[in-house]
Amino acid sequence: MTQKSILVVEDNLETRELLTYNLKNAGYAVREAGDAVKALELAARARPDLVLLDVMLPGGMDGLEVCRRLKQDERTRGVPVIMLTALGDEVDRIVGLELGAEDYVPKPFSPRELLLRIKAVLRRSGSAAEESSAGFSEGGLNIDFEAHSVTIDGADIGLTSTEHKILRELVRAKGRVLQRDRLLDTVWDTDFDGTSRTVDTHMRRLRGKLGAYADWIETVRGVGYRFKPLAQAKE
Missing domain, CATH: 1.10.10.10 (Winged helix-like DNA-binding domain superfamily/Winged helix DNA-binding domain)
Incomplete structure (x- = not known):
């Protein structure tokens, strides 16, 4: 079975390393980006199977804008996105879904729940592409x-x-x-x-x-x- 690849977009180094550690242990290939510009560049070049995207990013372009651009770009339009949002921030969740994100996970999150969400989104994405x-x-x-x-x-x-x-x-x-x-x-x-x-x-x-x-x-x-x-x- 081909190894699935995930792009982790998170500016907090500690959180990004934790995500990468858990994803690699679960068998995924992982690429990392700490800002929006690098995230868009990597997504277009590497074509990951899924993007794990934090809403809060530095540099004037937040995760919602990154999601919007990913869904508008023909190269990345079909890549599923899971947003990482602040607990209880309903506005970010709604806007993310409006922009085309497949799912969202509130922080702080359980690594086990996150892995289950990722697995579910990848399964839906794969079966939907075939059907x-x-x-x-x-x-x-x-x-x-x-x-x-x-x-x-x-x-x-x-x-x-x-x-x-x-x-x-x-x-x-x-x-x-x-x-x-x-x-x-x-x-x-x-x-x-x-x-x-x-x-x-x-x-x-x-x-x-x-x-x-x-x-x-x-x-x-x-x-x-x-x-x-x-x-x-x-x-």
Whole structure:
């Protein structure tokens, strides 16, 4: 099995060394960056399998801005990001998810919990990359993007074209939270004069058709939606 690589972006030397020590002991290859500029350079050049990114960084560019740039750069857009945030700092967590981060871990953190979060994100990222181009299948739910078909236990649930597009965007986001505005731009025409309530209405109808799988579309309060199958929700 190919060794997974992780880029640790943390300005505090003691914390960075602790993270590196635990990650290497867990079998990961580790690269380190103590500031935003080096982090962006290493991410683009080394293409890590995951970036562990502290929100508080020196030099005028914080971790949230680094996350934004990583998700905008074609070279690093698909690299999952886990944000390290201050305990109880809900604003940083929400903004990080809005920018495309896959998960966040509050400080101080348990090394064991962090390793479990990393493992879960890498697993989701890997399985989603394989499935997202053609579709998704788990339990009784089967999504075939090419055939524009969504079935539950073999029965087609009759999604509209818009509902199918919404579900496709959620699945292809690989567990990332999608903002309502982004869904408006990608699912509807850019000139469409809709609001966030338009997205909420279609999401409610989509969940209704998904029946027992409705909870797999998770609402992230104040941010948007993400697709999180039951197996992932238990991680």
